[in-house]
Amino acid sequence: MAAATPTSYTDKVIVSDEVAEFSPEIIAEMNEHLAKYPPERKRSALIPILMLIIQRERGWVDNAGVNFLAKFLDLEVTDIWETATFYSMFNLRPVGRHHIQICKTLSCKIMGEPEITEHICSKLGIHPGETTEDGKFTVSLVECLGSCGTAPMMQIGYDFHEDLTIETVDQILDSLR
Amino acid sequence: MEIKAIGCEPLSLKRVGIQDGHTLKVYQDTGGYVQLKKAFGMSPDEIIQHVKDSALRGRGGAGFPTGMKWSFVPKDSPKPKYIVCNADESEPGSFKDRYLLEYDPHALIEGMIIAGWALKASTGYIYFRGEYNYLIHIMDRALAEARDAGLLGKNIFGSGFDMDIHTHTGAGAYICGEETALLSSLEGFRGHPRMKPPFPAVEGLYACPTVVNNVETLTSIPQILEMGGIAWRDLGTEKSGGTKLWSISGHVKKPGVYELPMGYADMEKFIMEDCGGMLRDNKLKAVIPGGSSVYIMNAGQILGKNVTLDYEGIVEAGSMLGTGGMMVMDETVDVVETTKNLSEFYKHESCGWCTPCREGTDWLVKIFNRISVGEGRPEDAQLLLDICDNIEGKSFCPLGDAAAWPVQSAIKQFPDDFKKWLTKKANGNGIEANI
Ligand SMILES: Cc1cc2nc3c(=O)[nH]c(=O)nc-3n(C[C@H](O)[C@H](O)[C@H](O)COP(=O)(O)O)c2cc1C
Ligand code: SF4
Ligand code: FES
Numbered sequence: 211m212a213a214a215t216p217t218s219y220t221d222k223v224i225v226s227d228e229v230a231e232f233s234p235e236i237i238a239e240m241n242e243h244l245a246k247y248p249p250e251r252k253r254s255a256l257i258p259i260l261m262l263i264i265q266r267e268r269g270w271v272d273n274a275g276v277n278f279l280a281k282f283l284d285l286e287v288t289d290i291w292e293t294a295t296f297y298s299m300f301n302l303r304p305v306g307r308h309h310i311q312i313c314k315t316l317s318c319k320i321m322g323e324p325e326i327t328e329h330i331c332s333k334l335g336i337h338p339g340e341t342t343e344d345g346k347f348t349v350s351l352v353e354c355l356g357s358c359g360t361a362p363m364m365q366i367g368y369d370f371h372e373d374l375t376i377e378t379v380d381q382i383l384d385s386l387r
Numbered sequence: 388m389e390i391k392a393i394g395c396e397p398l399s400l401k402r403v404g405i406q407d408g409h410t411l412k413v414y415q416d417t418g419g420y421v422q423l424k425k426a427f428g429m430s431p432d433e434i435i436q437h438v439k440d441s442a443l444r445g446r447g448g449a450g451f452p453t454g455m456k457w458s459f460v461p462k463d464s465p466k467p468k469y470i471v472c473n474a475d476e477s478e479p480g481s482f483k484d485r486y487l488l489e490y491d492p493h494a495l496i497e498g499m500i501i502a503g504w505a506l507k508a509s510t511g512y513i514y515f516r517g518e519y520n521y522l523i524h525i526m527d528r529a530l531a532e533a534r535d536a537g538l539l540g541k542n543i544f545g546s547g548f549d550m551d552i553h554t555h556t557g558a559g560a561y562i563c564g565e566e567t568a569l570l571s572s573l574e575g576f577r578g579h580p581r582m583k584p585p586f587p588a589v590e591g592l593y594a595c596p597t598v599v600n601n602v603e604t605l606t607s608i609p610q611i612l613e614m615g616g617i618a619w620r621d622l623g624t625e626k627s628g629g630t631k632l633w634s635i636s637g638h639v640k641k642p643g644v645y646e647l648p649m650g651y652a653d654m655e656k657f658i659m660e661d662c663g664g665m666l667r668d669n670k671l672k673a674v675i676p677g678g679s680s681v682y683i684m685n686a687g688q689i690l691g692k693n694v695t696l697d698y699e700g701i702v703e704a705g706s707m708l709g710t711g712g713m714m715v716m717d718e719t720v721d722v723v724e725t726t727k728n729l730s731e732f733y734k735h736e737s738c739g740w741c742t743p744c745r746e747g748t749d750w751l752v753k754i755f756n757r758i759s760v761g762e763g764r765p766e767d768a769q770l771l772l773d774i775c776d777n778i779e780g781k782s783f784c785p786l787g788d789a790a791a792w793p794v795q796s797a798i799k800q801f802p803d804d805f806k807k808w809l810t811k812k813a814n815g816n817g818i819e820a821n822i
Contacts, residue, residue: 246512246553251593253575254555261517261558296577296738299517299559315479316679316728317636317714353561353732354479354679355518358636358714359388359643368520373388 229281230274232267239263240282252283256293259283260300270301298352306341306348308386311365314351317358326362326374327351333383346387389643390486393651393661395622395630398610399603400646403490409525411532414493420538422609426501427546429612434505438608440616442628447473447564447601448678448710449785450698457598459588460506466595468508470499471573471587473601474515474522475557475564479679479732480712483632483644484602488515488522491606492529496552498605500543501612503550506598511552514569516559523554530554561736565784566599568738579740580784603632623649627697631708633657637715638666647696654694654704658715669717673801676701677709679729680789682796683722706796722801723808726794727755733790741783748790750774763809768798 232240240259247254256279264275271294280287294300301309312318312327327349331337334347341348357363360372371382390404391397402408402417414420426434439454460468472495476484487495499511515523530552533539541549555573557563563572567581570592591597607629611619620628627649636642640663651657658664658671665671671686684706688694694704701708716725734748751774754767764770775791782788798805 246555248593251574254573256575257558257572258556261556262520293575293577297517297558297560314728315732316675316725317480319728320637320716320720320725353735354477356476356482356485356516358480358482358712359634361636361642365518368518370521 226273228274228277230268230278236263236267253285256283256290260294265301270304306346308347308366310347310349311352313355313363315354318361318363321361323362326379329376329379389641391643392646395646395648397646398630399487399606399632403486405490408490409492409529411493411536419493420497422612423497423500424544425612426504427544431505434501437611437616440620441611442620442626443604443607443611444627444698445601446603448478450708453600453604456588457506459586460596460598461589464596467510468506469592469595469597470502470506470508470511471592471597471599472499472511472513472605473564473566473569473599474513474519475569477516477561477564478710478712480634480636480675480714481678481710482634483711485519485522486644487602487606489525492526494606494609495602496529496533498608499552500550501608502598502605504548509550511550512555512573513552514555514557514573517557518559523556526554562738562786565786569599570597579738624697626699631711633711633713635662635713635715638669638717639715640664640666649697651696652693654689654696657696665717669719672718672720673716673722675714677707678712679732679793681707681709682792683800685800722797722804723758726797727759729793730755733786737786743778744782744787744790747774747778751794758808765809767809768805772798
């Protein structure tokens, strides 16, 4: 998150010495990212690997994954946290299997976002920022996702769902249950 | 969602919406990579001259002349050079780049290779906002096709020129659209902007000369070579060359991405006719013409005013073209609420690097919060303006200004909306707000 007030990373992070392990296939995938940058600029691969591989494999940005990445990129663990705590798409806590991100910015807001959010939250029995007890769904309110012309909209994982109505929201949620 | 060119042939939209427009085959069948071949027969200076002649101004929001930016890259630098495409598109109201990336990735690749040849840059990166993950997959496939066809790699078209282009993902941060913050992020750091000068053209990625251009800017390059710089410019006006994509959202019947020649007349016709008019035939109340970071306009600044859609026309009418992300609002909206919404956006996206923006955006939201629960004080409009005054021009990067402008213009153009909230003061002393 581009946090307005810097928060100490130790507030957000559960610290441990555990180091995650990955299969040779996954390591090869990481190396593909590394190969995009000059050899002395390994740090450039930090965000892509953390986001596209480690968060995918571990479900969130956990300490063990970060410890691994520090070794992999020849960086300090604090270098990784320094970067990871800045960006809103890094989940520094576990999230539900389906992460529902509803756009709350202007065009979505005036085209019906409040009703959509209300409907989803009451259907799942949670508030924005919370995860259902069965760990299936997390609901977050996020800023503009580049779909203002097809507002209101939400992203579940990486999938865009646009031109939402109460009916289509029901269909989408039911298909994920 | 409409995808349509009005008043011109579709150039940027040529393949948008076309079946398999994203494939190399369709791209080549519709004239793709012909300009690249032609470019290798031209000198870098000739290419830069075409771009200068075209009067192309950067489509990422700042509108800096592209040809001039390219000419700032030092020719004699022994360092490697980089072309970086800004595909971070996160400005509220903007969604045009998304469609170019989805349907016409090869046009961007061709534009980037031409830029690489003109600037002697052998590496390109495309920085995507993290949420555009599906577009990264489309681009990776297009890049692989281009490599397989010898359009990227060593000795492209026998020119002796080598180039490769890679995708790079962001991870959720609007500020990473700002070019120097983007470069920090591309190097693996927090997305804090850097001091300018040195400008990226001189010291950018890895402290090497780097051109950062928007998706729409770079996809225009093959069009410019095809037509010639001057002919392309003449599609638009002398100062605002070519055509431009507009993203329209909000209370219109036909929201979408529209391609218009620069200088299109006029904003009223565009909203009321081309975009189908107002939703539910309500009355027009407000327009934010260029993405959230520009001044909000009231209906009186638009209706009957013949506002031309180009950089100069919109400035004259009291706002800015920005990214062309036009948000249209009808009489049902309360501008205090819409402005609060945008202040929340800027507070969330402030990178926290400098005090005026970090603290100022926080205070704007605090004051809007009390106004929105009926506890606004008569002096709050002035207080908001004072805070904006302490952000605008005093922040490290343009995000600060972008946070101040919507608030300043909202109070100026919609005083009645503020008065309504501020005199309805919860403790009921009924003092008229002083706006
Ligand atoms: C806060 C902020 C956000 C920006 N976001 C974007 C963006 O998402 N995409 C973009 O192309 N330019 C964005 N810009 C503009 C870039 O800094 C830069 O001017 C642009 O990428 C240069 O390319 P152009 O000359 O082709 O427009 C942003 C600028 C600021 C200050
Ligand atoms: S103006 Fe805002 S976004 Fe820009 S450097 Fe300062 S705190 Fe960061
Ligand atoms: S405002 Fe919701 S996608 Fe842009």
